[in-house]
């Protein structure tokens with residue numbers, strides 16, 4: 515049975531301010547090297563993304579997707595340990611019943627402790643990442659809770675819904691899926707950040723859409739990211755996507771992001787109709803693979819051109 519610590523004095527911060535507390539998941543066998551290798555070996559690879567990246571916090575477009583078909587779980591983990599890689603094991607709650615049960619238990623405990631918190635759905639992504647790698651400055655459309663399991667990482671969390679740190683247009687585009695989550699970053703933003711050095715056995719939440727960035731310290735990191743949808747977050751998502759439609763197609767600027775009331779109903783209804791009749795085609799942004807995971811390469815990856823040359827008989 516997982517234990518989620520959340521004292522009465524800080525539970526009101528959930529979803530409102532950054533909130534750090536503790537848990538005991540990291541003591542489970544589910545996250546040992548052997549368990550991770552077994553998970554990776556049997557994993558539906560279309561849901562597993564390997565990414566490598568640069569070293570500069572400002573170059574937020576330097577994420578590169580790496581192919582990993584045919585690479586064993588042990589080799590993937592070796593590449594993470596020796597290289598510069600981030601494995602996003604998405605949909606882990608669907609692929610492995612133990613994760614579904616675990617996430618259900620975690621959220622049952624959060625529901626029990628946080629008045630009014632009632633997610634309509636939850637899901638999980640397991641994150642395995644190399645020492646010293648980073649996640650560029652970005653904002654997520656879906657609210658999440660991060661359960662840290664192995665290693666140490668530093669995370670900076672910036673003010674949510676503040677035009678100085680994230681432009682409304684960018685957030686609307688993220689909601690619509692037409693741009694990646696990564697945002698322009700200025701190191702001066704750090705003056706407004708709340709910073710944590712996360713340790714195994716800690717969990718962290720922050721306000722929906724708050725920009726954040728991460729740097730691993732000198733250890734392999736394992737974390738479980740759980741995303742949740744509430745009626746409120748779902749309504750907001752619809753309004754942001756509708757606002758984007760009215761901005762990009764009809765030139766309306768700065769429409770309200772309020773998710774309730776007649777204006778929200780009108781906008782989301784009109785947008786639904788527009789979408790149905792094909793007036794809002796969305797061209798979803800996707801990474802194009804540039805590398806292939808190679809546990810013996812310096813960064814754990816090899817450029818695809820080089821990989822192709824290596825296979826010529």
Ligand SMILES: [Fe+2]
Nearest residue numbers: 652653654726
């Ligand atoms: Fe994130």
